[in-house]
Amino acid sequence: MSILVIAEHDNSSLKQATLSVVAAAKAIGGDIDVLVAGENCGAVAEAAAKAEGVAKVLVADNAAYGHFLGENLGDLVAEQGKNYSHILAAAGTTGKDFMPRVAALLDVAQVSDIIRVESEDTFVRPIYAGNAIATVKASDSIKVVTVRPTGFDPVAGEGGSASVEQLDVVKDAGLSSFVSEQKAESDRPDLASAGIVISGGRGMQNGDNFKMLEQVADLLGAGIGASRAAVDAGFVPNDMQVGQTGKIVAPQLYIAVGISGAIQHLAGMSDSKVIVAINKDEEAPIFQVADYGLVADLFEAVPQLEEELKKVL
Amino acid sequence: MKVLVAVKRVIDYNVKVRVKPDNTGVDLANVKMAMNPFCEIAVEEAVRLKEKGVASEIVVVSIGPKASQEQIRTALALGADRGIHVETDEEVQSLEAAKLLKAVVEKEEPKLVILGKQSIDSDNNQTGQMLAALTGMGQGTFASEVVIEDDKVNVTREVDGGLMTLSLSLPAVVTTDLRLNEPRYASLPNIMKAKKKPLDAMSPADLGVDVAPRLSTLKVEAPAGRQAGVKVEDVAELVDKLKNEAKVI
Structure with missing residues (x-):
């Protein structure tokens, strides 16, 4: 088995959630590669290469991915992920945005927001806002999965030494463009x-x-x-x-x-x-x-x- | 321009969800059902676009059993013009729902498709994005503001840690978040009028879509219940327990 984890980051630092997704990948078992898609995101790739259990980091560094537009990430990840058995991303607003596109482009189901791995094809996820817990089995050849980071203790962010490979792949669907963003002003945590x-x-x-x-x-x-x-x-x-x-x-x-x-x-x-x-x-x-x-x-x-x-x- | 809105019949959000004793699912027998709250917001947004003169026609579509027509009628009472019911008693998962909606989009050719970001039963948050990918449309997910400008739509999205505004070429898919609007209630005269609005029914086979599920649910369990803890006498005791017993501050 081979697992592609899509890194969550802000072009300068790797989000802790990614380490929890790598932990979920370890629970599935197999070789783990991490894809870092962004713009001027070299520091993120270096951080990902140090994460425990990562074999290879793939970097797609291009303006097309700078704002994590779902259309562009969807095309990129569907193409890069088609030779893996699993594609995993954190169930934050970025992962929730592009991962269903990946699943649809590959014509496979997506398993959303898992909190536990039972086996390579069986996952546990809350439904009805956590009022019920479902165990679901995916029958498709590629499993597209989003991971709730609080469900998995993050792997160590230091000590790994994965190889880093640059991808020269630009997917710009031309369907959407970034206009502006407004970060929450408060110093209070999200x-x-x-x-x-x-x-x-x-x-x-x-x-x-x-x-x-x-x-x-x-x-x-x-x-x-x-x-x-x-x-x-x-x-x-x-x-x-x-x-x-x-x-x-x-x-x-x-x-x-x-x-x-x-x-x-x-x-x-x-x-x-x-x-x-x-x-x-x-x-x-x-x-x-x-x-x-x-x-x-x-x-x-x-x-x-x-x-x-x-x-x- | 024509706007297509997809709505889903789900358990009413006020109902206490009970897992069936045989762990095969959630008990839906004799439970109050309603339109998914995020879908209500989608209908409301379409109606507001029509009131502003931006939308010319609102078509509402629902996939599900016969009873889903109640939710279509609700949308018609809120201001949609016409309904489409894709009738099936089978479980329809996100990818298959997106394929059915793609077939409806190809027939209706709307400029804008609005869906709820997720349904409060399966909590998947997938269908809108899948529909956008299958139809080659751009997507504005988790929208808190939607502004149409000529052949573009600006969508402000609720993202982790703030807001992000995107510009999408039309046609496009928008999925709604909570802050987009506050849905209205249907008035009695409008509920009566809605009964006379057109509603077409069709089957997944009519649309040429195989809805066989790709995911199988092995079991559904109640979450590990919490035990009520202790009552404390005063604030000092509370702070002491948090610091020295629970060690969370």
């Missing part, structure tokens, strides 16, 4: 990758009160989320929503403040390692999934939490 997330619900009463959570988040280096109820009530924008139709998070610590714990919210955070719930209603369903529950008025508890954290951090 919800999906934050190690700690603090979220507010309808109990926050209004958007201004989310400032209380910001102060705690700043102390912890946490991302800030919200329940759908808080979003629907107009307290905070949609992109903060954690839940089945929002972001799925699995941080080390999730603090739910004034969140009752509707099913659709639990679906988005119940894989968190440690869950804390602060709610004045002791019957709130959130307490059934919380490792530590505090029955209290959040308007007293959150400022106290800030003070206590200042003492210990």
Whole structure:
């Protein structure tokens, strides 16, 4: 078996998620090559060559790949990947964009967002936003798979010595072009990758009160989320929503403040390692999934939490 | 210009999902079904394009059992003009759905195809991209803004860590993310009117597509349940436990 892993990067550094995808490739077994497609991405290729277990790094360095356009990456990966048994990429927004194109161009099914490898053709993945876990078997000759990075401990990023090979292949479909990008301005970590997330619900009463959570988040280096109820009530924008139709998070610590714990919210955070719930209603369903529950008025508890954290951090 | 919108019938997002005791799947018997939330956003976007005078006709297509016509009627009540139902009781996976939609695209020749980014049942996030690849169209996935300018569409996408705007040549495929719009509710008069709008039914065979699945589901299990933990007395105890017991801060 031979596995092609598509590196996730920003043209200057290799994303940690790639090391988790290599770990998934190791679990499948076989020779592992990494394809780095980007523009002026030599440093990424060097980093990929040091990753544990990688045999060869293929580099496609061209302006056509600089913004990771799905059409161009799809054509490139479908062509480079057709002689491999597996093509793997992280299930981030880049991988989710181009990998289904690869699968369609190769006329094979894609297995999305796997969290475990059972065998070379059998994978475990959450469905219904994690409310059910499916084991699926792929029958196509090439397995196109996206990997949820939180499901696999990353391989070591140092110590490997893969060969690096430049590819002179330019795929420019001419269907799309990059216009602009707007990076999230906040210094706060992105919800999906934050190690700690603090979220507010309808109990926050209004958007201004989310400032209380910001102060705690700043102390912890946490991302800030919200329940759908808080979003629907107009307290905070949609992109903060954690839940089945929002972001799925699995941080080390999730603090739910004034969140009752509707099913659709639990679906988005119940894989968190440690869950804390602060709610004045002791019957709130959130307490059934919380490792530590505090029955209290959040308007007293959150400022106290800030003070206590200042003492210990 | 003509806009094609694909919608999927799924379990209502408020229903608690239960895995069948024999681990063959999720129990859908007597469960409330609805239009996939991301598909509602797709319909809404098409209707707004029509209200702005950009779209001239909205065709809505759904693949699935007879009952999927309920979701087509919902889309018609929201403002779509005409429905196409590709009727099948078989499980249709993403690649095969994309092939069916490709056949519909070849018949209808829309300038823009809008789909939800994923369905909340299978969570695959594949069909729009596969359709774009099979038809040779460009794609704007996870859209939070869609602006048509002459023969181009500018799509702002929700990507990890921010937003990215792309310009695509039309025809193109757009998949919706949550922030694109807030779907409206259908009014009663419009629900009545929708019953009279045209709806064509056809089979996968009529479209010349083999929908045999490539992936087989060996088992479906409930996730490892969480046990309720302990209640703490006050904030000081909470912080102490987080620091010294859970060691997460």
